[in-house]
Amino acid sequence: xxxxxxxxxxxxxxxxxxxxxxxxxxxxxxxxxxxxxxxxxxxxxxxxxxxxxxxxxxxxxxxxxxxxxxxxxxxxxxxxxxxxxxxxxxxxxxxxxxxxxxxxxxxxxxxxxxxxxxxxxxxxxxxxxxxxxxxxxxxxxxxxxxxxxxxxxxxxxxxxxxxxxxxxxxxxxxxxxxxxxxxxxxxxxxxxxxxxxxxxxxxxxxxxxxxxxxxxxxxxxxxxxxxxxxxxxxxxxxxxxxxxxxxxxxxxxxxxxxxxxxxxxxxxxxxxxxxxxxxxxxxxxxxxxxxxxxxxxxxxxxxxxxxxxxxxxxxxxxxxxxxxxxxxxxxxxxxxxxxxxxxxxxxxx
Amino acid sequence: xxxxxxxxxxxxxxxxxxxxxxxxxxxxxxxxxxxxxxxxxxxxxxxxxxxxxxxxxxxxxxxxxxxxxxxxxxxxxxxxxxxxxxxxxxxxxxxxxxxxxxxxxxxxxxxxxxxxxxxxxxxxxxxxxxxxxxxxxxxxxxxxxxxxxxxxxxxxxxxxxxxxxxxxxxxxxxxxxxxxxxxxxxxxxxxxxxxxxxxxxxxxxxxxxxxxxxxxxxxxxxxxxxxxxxxxxxxxxxxxxxxxxxxxxxxxxxxxxxxxxxxxxxxxxxxxxxxxxxxxxxxxxxxxxxxxxxxxxxxxxxxxxxxxxxxxxxxxxxxxxxxxxxxxxx
Numbered sequence: 001x002x003x004x005x006x007x008x009x010x011x012x013x014x015x016x017x018x019x020x021x022x023x024x025x026x027x028x029x030x031x032x033x034x035x036x037x038x039x040x041x042x043x044x045x046x047x048x049x050x051x052x053x054x055x056x057x058x059x060x061x062x063x064x065x066x067x068x069x070x071x072x073x074x075x076x077x078x079x080x081x082x083x084x085x086x087x088x089x090x091x092x093x094x095x096x097x098x099x100x101x102x103x104x105x106x107x108x109x110x111x112x113x114x115x116x117x118x119x120x121x122x123x124x125x126x127x128x129x130x131x132x133x134x135x136x137x138x139x140x141x142x143x144x145x146x147x148x149x150x151x152x153x154x155x156x157x158x159x160x161x162x163x164x165x166x167x168x169x170x171x172x173x174x175x176x177x178x179x180x181x182x183x184x185x186x187x188x189x190x191x192x193x194x195x196x197x198x199x200x201x202x203x204x205x206x207x208x209x210x211x212x213x214x215x216x217x218x219x220x221x222x223x224x225x226x227x228x229x230x231x232x233x234x235x236x237x238x239x240x241x242x243x244x245x246x247x248x249x250x251x252x253x254x255x256x257x258x259x260x261x262x263x264x265x266x267x268x269x270x271x272x273x274x275x276x277x278x279x280x281x282x283x284x285x286x287x288x289x290x291x292x293x294x295x296x297x298x299x300x301x302x303x304x305x306x307x308x309x310x311x312x313x314x315x316x317x318x319x320x321x322x323x324x325x326x327x328x329x330x331x332x333x334x335x336x337x338x339x340x341x342x343x344x345x346x347x348x349x
Numbered sequence: 350x351x352x353x354x355x356x357x358x359x360x361x362x363x364x365x366x367x368x369x370x371x372x373x374x375x376x377x378x379x380x381x382x383x384x385x386x387x388x389x390x391x392x393x394x395x396x397x398x399x400x401x402x403x404x405x406x407x408x409x410x411x412x413x414x415x416x417x418x419x420x421x422x423x424x425x426x427x428x429x430x431x432x433x434x435x436x437x438x439x440x441x442x443x444x445x446x447x448x449x450x451x452x453x454x455x456x457x458x459x460x461x462x463x464x465x466x467x468x469x470x471x472x473x474x475x476x477x478x479x480x481x482x483x484x485x486x487x488x489x490x491x492x493x494x495x496x497x498x499x500x501x502x503x504x505x506x507x508x509x510x511x512x513x514x515x516x517x518x519x520x521x522x523x524x525x526x527x528x529x530x531x532x533x534x535x536x537x538x539x540x541x542x543x544x545x546x547x548x549x550x551x552x553x554x555x556x557x558x559x560x561x562x563x564x565x566x567x568x569x570x571x572x573x574x575x576x577x578x579x580x581x582x583x584x585x586x587x588x589x590x591x592x593x594x595x596x597x598x599x600x601x602x603x604x605x606x607x608x609x610x611x612x613x614x615x616x617x618x619x620x621x622x623x624x625x626x627x628x629x630x631x632x633x634x635x636x637x638x639x640x641x642x643x644x645x646x647x648x649x650x651x652x653x654x655x656x657x658x659x660x661x662x663x664x665x666x667x668x669x670x671x672x673x674x675x676x677x678x679x
Contacts, residue, residue, distance in 0.1 A: 199562065273568075
């Protein structure tokens, strides 16, 4: 309860522990031909942490990380700051970025078969990363690749070295992608919808694998997903994005037990329950706003049942509502203030 | 007992595929001895992973594809041969919607034109009557008249799926086959479309064959579920029984793999290996290479259906061993 009283606006979204900050993003914005799609992201990622990024299509969850890694096309206008271990990553020379990408920060995508080169044997593709980022050469490449294939649970690893991507299933190709990402011994693995294209039982295998690898190697995991269930089981901390902004960020248990932003509450209510009584689903009415027609105030205001007049004009800042729990909602802050007032009174009485 | 609107009796569908460029042809059993029935106004869900044959089963149910053996009964009568005029008349009573609405809409035709098109084709009513009917249908799926002149690319994903639904429902079909209808939609929009589908089902007394890999959505919409694995049904029964107490080891794994928001620690069954290639179907029970409770007979003998006391059908030797009563058939 003491936490509730001590609410204060936070300028940047801090990590669970500020000492272990590995990656810091401040005021990151992205414009595509004059249209702002990412509207100021602040976040800190600690070493070994697992962070889930949730949002619907167009929320900016992928663009955040593509911008962070300098993977957006030149036409995109990126500003803000991204620091890895205190070193700025935005706008640095491509040659320096190439050492970071794949080496210190690796990314895997939804569709593994389109991310792999179809005419090069998978062993060679993984070997390239080993040679470039780890300086492995000669016969060691084959041995190290086999070790990685074993690590990601690719069956018959030695023989798979000479296979082409089309000879493997979707789940196996995703394992190859993970092996390739691990080849650079990254500090951060960014996984963008890594299981969306996979079957349910294979999704379970891959999520299990990512968690095991994170525990064993101590790398941080950023899991981008539209599926609250997927991040809930894999991540310690969750960030919910909407309309190019972070609307809520909190430890996983806290966000599901006590969602504070009306959008997060709406998302959870819209999910069909998997146990307990059936009820009519409660959709969030309306549509996700287009970046070119973003409402002037809170991006969620037009769809929000709790909106007040002020929500239409003012962009709510991300504010700490309880320990480690941040929400960008004016209406919520008002209710919270009333509640903490009650706490004060009860303490006094 | 009410008459079933749709019955599939032992349908099988085999494709032949070449292994390699000059390899020999091998048969792929996409659907193997599948029997199902659907009662009017009810929803039967077909669940399974890619390659399980659930979409092929849906296409066979509509006569879009012919089974190599077995037969399909719609309202008790066998489907006329495909693309004959009798089949076309019959097909107005059965429609299909797919996962990707943009792929099935004509990009150059307005939404109103596309929804009205079936009425034009079947020459029903005067031009103004057709227009009004199409507008009323658009209204029923929650698209107001402002959207009538829009082109598909001007609508959002959820709105497009509504337009597809309006087009499928304008002929007042009795049976709607939905192949992953909400899989491509965002969660908040998915709930809108699921609610709409269930409202329309009640209002129009639609029977739904609902093909999906999403067990959460399936739980919401269906009364019965058939779980398919490599072309065969492995478990078939009432939705609440099947999901609360799955019996087949594959169903158990599927149910345990459902990611539930807010649930962190639980016993998840992680299956070994990948779903095998349908062209290289394992002997005996097709699930045996991945099965956590595999028995010696599973490798060689294909399990037949037994009926559980609660009416469910399960094809599993391990379940048979635990259940003394054994009957054959669905």
